[in-house]
Every structure is written in structure tokens, then in C-alpha cells.
Amino acid sequence: MHDDVNIASCELLSSPETVRQELPVSAVLRQQIQQWRREVVDIITGRDRRLLVIVGPCSVHNLAGALEYARRLRDLRARVADRYYLVMRAYFEKPRTTLGWKGLIYDPDLNGDYNLEKGIATARQLLLDLAAMGVPAASEVLDPVMSVYLTDLLSWAGIGARTTESPTHRQLASGLPMAVGFKNGTDGGLKVALDALATVSSAHSFIGVMRNGHTGVFRTRGNPYGHLVLRGGSAGPNYDAKGVAQARAMLAAAGLRQRLVVDCSHGNSNKDWQRQAAVFADVLAQVRRGEDEGAIAGMMLESYLKAGQQQVMPGQAVAPDMSVTDACMSWEDTAELLR
Structure with a gap:
């Protein structure tokens, strides 16, 4: 049987270095992002007692809509800076349980064309725009190859519930230059995330893609700022005092830092966007x-310009201001909650 019998086509993609040169980050913005990363680490380690709030759409699907949200978040960020440290969710890759839209990077036109070249450039441009506006960005690191195109612009990175157990993602996170949150498993169990935290703080050697597009051997020092993200699961929510106490005890027993972030969405809200505010209030x-x-x-909130979600249907226009993946809180409800 031919080796490539199941490969329909293969195209050359611009190297990470080429994309970084075409969409460069200035020295001023690079210093700003490094400062944001230090500030997030200060909260994760407890030196800064403000609450980290990672807030924004479940996924970015429209550039103009994301920028409008960022403008509003920038203003709110300044108003609540004494209590909260706001970081915008800028999620471009969506791990699907079965099938569905895989995110802006893979299908930026939401039409199944999978124009990855455009998707990468669009995502990087948005992150540059956010930094220039003064809004730090958070994103899930899903594809290890894709991370080389974008992670220089992130202030916080997340590893999702489906990939927390993945050795590839643990190794990748061990070399990332920012704090990385690991979600508990989709069943709600904490063990895979605790194992990940123990793993990510250690040095690793692995094969990856370098900025010039070649494969290379990466040797990491380990990331000391991995932390647990409680997101609930099929067994129920874990945001309440009992769930937090159990997590704290398990972190202590494993010899890990007893600091965590609570995701107010997903399993903790039973995927009901209207419950996020109640979860947030309980945690607060x-x-x-x-x-x-x-x-x-800190906490995580899925929030966008308008409440709810919309279905992407062939031949139908997609509204720029409503989520196309998980349902989100409205901007008005988000701002009221945080104020």
C-alpha cells in the first residue's frame, strides 16, 4: 500500500520566522509583554494578592468583534485594577470532542477552506493589536507546531482538559516563557493535572519545530509557574469550598504550590452561560x-459582546458579535459582575 494513500494534499506553510518577520513585535511591546508575564506570575505565586481574571470569548472568530471587545476590556481593566488583573481570552484553536469548527487559525473564513496561512497571520495580527492597545492576551496552546508562531505574544497559556494528560503538551509547556494553567480532566479528576504540574516543572528534551521551520531537539529548563485550573467535569462542578479544599489538599500532598484558578464556565457552570456569574460570586x-x-x-469567564451562541450554517452570514462555539456572557453582564 502506498505510504500517502490517505493524504489528499500537502502544501508548504511559511515558517514561524517568516511570519514573525512579516508581523514583527517591537522592542517596546516585547518589554510590555514580559512585564505582563511577570505580573501574572506574581499573582500565581501569591506575591500580588489581586485576582487574575482571564476573560473573553470562548473562541475568536471575527477580528473586528474581538477588537471591540478588547477596547471595552481595556477601559474596564483600568477601572478595576486595584482588585482584578484582567487578561483577555484570545483562543484560536478549538479541540473538538468529535467534529466542528476548529478555530480561527484553521478556518478563518468559517467556510471549510482551511486557509491556515491566512489564519495564522490573522491570529498574530490580533495579538499584536491587543498588545498595542495595552491588553494582555491568554490562549490555549493546542498544536505544538502552531505555538511557535504565536507564543511570543502571550502573557498566559492554557493546556486544555483533553491535552493535560498529553506528554507532548507537558514537554512543550516546560519550555514556555509564561505561567501555564493545566485544567483538570473532562471527568473532573485532578490526578492528570497534578501529574502534569509535577512534570512541567522538570527539564525535558523533545523534538519540535524551530523558527526556521526545520525540526530540532529542544532542551528545556522546566517551567516553575504551572498551576491547576479547576473546570469541573462530567462528575459535577468543583468550584465550591469543598472542591477548592480538596484541590488544595491534593496539591499540598503532591508537594506542589497551593494556588489555583477556577474556570467559571465548562463543567463548573454545566455549560450554561447564565450560571457563570453565580459561580464567580461563590468563588469571590x-x-x-x-x-x-x-x-x-483567579477565575476564568467566557464572555463576549452579546450573550449566547450562534450556529455556523453553510450559506448563512455569521454575526461578528456572538460566539460560534460555547455560549458566552454578554459584555454588559461581564462589566457589571467585575465592577
């Missing part, structure tokens, strides 16, 4: 009462 009350004993470093 735990912080105020001191029941978390300093374990809670």
Missing part, C-alpha cells in the same frame, strides 16, 4: 471569607 465569597486559605489565584 470564598476569597473574602478566607476559606480558600489563599489558594484561589
Whole structure:
């Protein structure tokens, strides 16, 4: 049987270095991003007692809509800076349980053409625009090859519930230059995430793609700023005082830093966007009462310009201001919650 019998086609993609040169980050913005990363690390380690809030759309599908959201977030960020440290969700890759739109990088026109060259450039341009606006960005690192195109512009990185157990993603995270959050498994179990945290802090050697597009051997020092993200699961939510206390105890038993972020969406809201505010309020009350004993470093919210979600249908226009993946809170509800 021919080796490539199941490969329909193969095209050359611009190297990460080429894309970085075409869409460069200035020295000023590079320093700004490094400062944001340090500030996030200060919160994760407890030196800064503000709460990290990673907030924004489930996925970016429209550049103009994302920029409008970022403008509003920038203004709100300044207003609540004494209590919260806001970072915008800029998620470009969506790990699908079965099938569905895979994200802006893979299908930027939402039409099945999979114009990756355009998707990469669009994603990088948005991250540059966010940095220039003064808005730090967070994103999930899903494809190890794709990370080389974008991670120089991120202030926080996430490893999703489906990939927390993946050795490839653990190795990749061990070399990333920012704090990395690992979500608990989709079943709600914490063990895979705790194993990931122990792994990511160690040095690794692995094969990856270099900026020039060639494969190379990467040797990492280990990332000391990995942390747990509680996102609930099929067994139920884990954001409440009992869930946080259990996580804190398991982190302590594993000899890991007892700091975590609570995802107010996904399993913790039972995928009901209207429940996110209640989850956020419960977590905030735990912080105020001191029941978390300093374990809670922050929260995540899925929020966009308009509430809810829309289905992407062939031949139908896609609205720029409503999520095409998970349903999100509206901007008005988000701003009221954080104020």
C-alpha cells in the first residue's frame, strides 16, 4: 500500500520566522509583554494578592468583534485594577470532542477552506493589536507546531482538559516563557493535572519545530509557574469550598504550590452561560471569607459582546458579535459582575 494513500494534499506553510518577520513585535511591546508575564506570575505565586481574571470569548472568530471587545476590556481593566488583573481570552484553536469548527487559525473564513496561512497571520495580527492597545492576551496552546508562531505574544497559556494528560503538551509547556494553567480532566479528576504540574516543572528534551521551520531537539529548563485550573467535569462542578479544599489538599500532598484558578464556565457552570456569574460570586465569597486559605489565584469567564451562541450554517452570514462555539456572557453582564 502506498505510504500517502490517505493524504489528499500537502502544501508548504511559511515558517514561524517568516511570519514573525512579516508581523514583527517591537522592542517596546516585547518589554510590555514580559512585564505582563511577570505580573501574572506574581499573582500565581501569591506575591500580588489581586485576582487574575482571564476573560473573553470562548473562541475568536471575527477580528473586528474581538477588537471591540478588547477596547471595552481595556477601559474596564483600568477601572478595576486595584482588585482584578484582567487578561483577555484570545483562543484560536478549538479541540473538538468529535467534529466542528476548529478555530480561527484553521478556518478563518468559517467556510471549510482551511486557509491556515491566512489564519495564522490573522491570529498574530490580533495579538499584536491587543498588545498595542495595552491588553494582555491568554490562549490555549493546542498544536505544538502552531505555538511557535504565536507564543511570543502571550502573557498566559492554557493546556486544555483533553491535552493535560498529553506528554507532548507537558514537554512543550516546560519550555514556555509564561505561567501555564493545566485544567483538570473532562471527568473532573485532578490526578492528570497534578501529574502534569509535577512534570512541567522538570527539564525535558523533545523534538519540535524551530523558527526556521526545520525540526530540532529542544532542551528545556522546566517551567516553575504551572498551576491547576479547576473546570469541573462530567462528575459535577468543583468550584465550591469543598472542591477548592480538596484541590488544595491534593496539591499540598503532591508537594506542589497551593494556588489555583477556577474556570467559571465548562463543567463548573454545566455549560450554561447564565450560571457563570453565580459561580464567580461563590468563588469571590470564598476569597473574602478566607476559606480558600489563599489558594484561589483567579477565575476564568467566557464572555463576549452579546450573550449566547450562534450556529455556523453553510450559506448563512455569521454575526461578528456572538460566539460560534460555547455560549458566552454578554459584555454588559461581564462589566457589571467585575465592577
